[in-house]
Amino acid sequence: MPDHEAQRAGLTLSHVKITRGARTLVDINDHVDPGETLTVMGPSGAGKSTLLSYIIGTLDPTFTARGRVLLNGTDITQLAPEQRHVGILFQDELLFPHLSVGENLAFGLRPTVRSRTERKRRIDAALTDIGLTGFADRDPETLSGGQKARVALMRMLLSEPKALLLDEPFSRLDAARRDQIRTLVFAQARSKGLPVLLVTHDHADADAAQGRVHVLNI
Structure with a gap:
């Protein structure tokens, strides 16, 4: 592992490539600093949620993946999901009724x-x-x-958590609530110094995140 990756705070996606058969879904090499948001955009089926599954350790075995995920310099790629200390928010709140x-x-x-x-x-x-x-x-x-x-x-x-993943968590909210929850989520992440990876197809989400954008293409 290069020294600069082993010592770097934040979330590092080191030469991550995810394929299914002959098709490449994800090819990304990037770093998200604490308090920063990286937005990954693309249409449905482009591989956005697949990337999140790889980061949290739940990637379906029908996919082939290579590359490493590092969190605050620690390689978490082979750790069990509960050992990774990565939080995720989905479209559905998934509260226990x-x-x-x-x-x-x-x-x-x-x-x-x-x-x-x-x-x-x-x-x-x-x-x-x-x-x-x-x-x-x-x-x-x-x-x-x-x-x-x-x-x-x-x-x-x-x-x-030491990092936050957002799987289009604002998409089912009406416009007024969407703006409110976006503001809250990004403010909380910044205040806690969490690197954030947002996947979305909504340009308004990317604008609210105020970070860099990586586009996946089908």
Whole structure:
């Protein structure tokens, strides 16, 4: 491993190439600094979500991949998904319907946070951080789309990821909520110094990210 990659903070995609049969879907060699966002754009089927699967360690074996993923200088390419410390947000919030809002957030806490008092403190602080003070006992089904998106974001952040992947998480929100959630997500990522990789087909998402853009072509 080159010394500059082993010592570099952020998310490095080192000569990552993903193919299926004879077709190359992804060919990228780039680095995302802490607090920076790299947007990967392309139409459906171009390989955007495939790239995210490779980064988090869930790539379908029907694909062939080479290249390395490094996080803060550590090669995570061969690690199990739960060992990679990479957070991801999807189009759907994926909140647990049988758990309250507070219990959903508690699910994101690291196992090392064992004290009931400390867990409650972190959950209450997280709700305040996203403008949902007092929502701990609410049923997720009573929340609006924007509120669900905020809870999903904070649940992921409570797991203390070292990088954030965004799989078109704004696409199902109406225009007003989309702008609000975009602003919140990117502000949280910058404040926590997280490198962000956003995949989208929406140019407005790329503009809001205020970073470089890598285009995948079919």
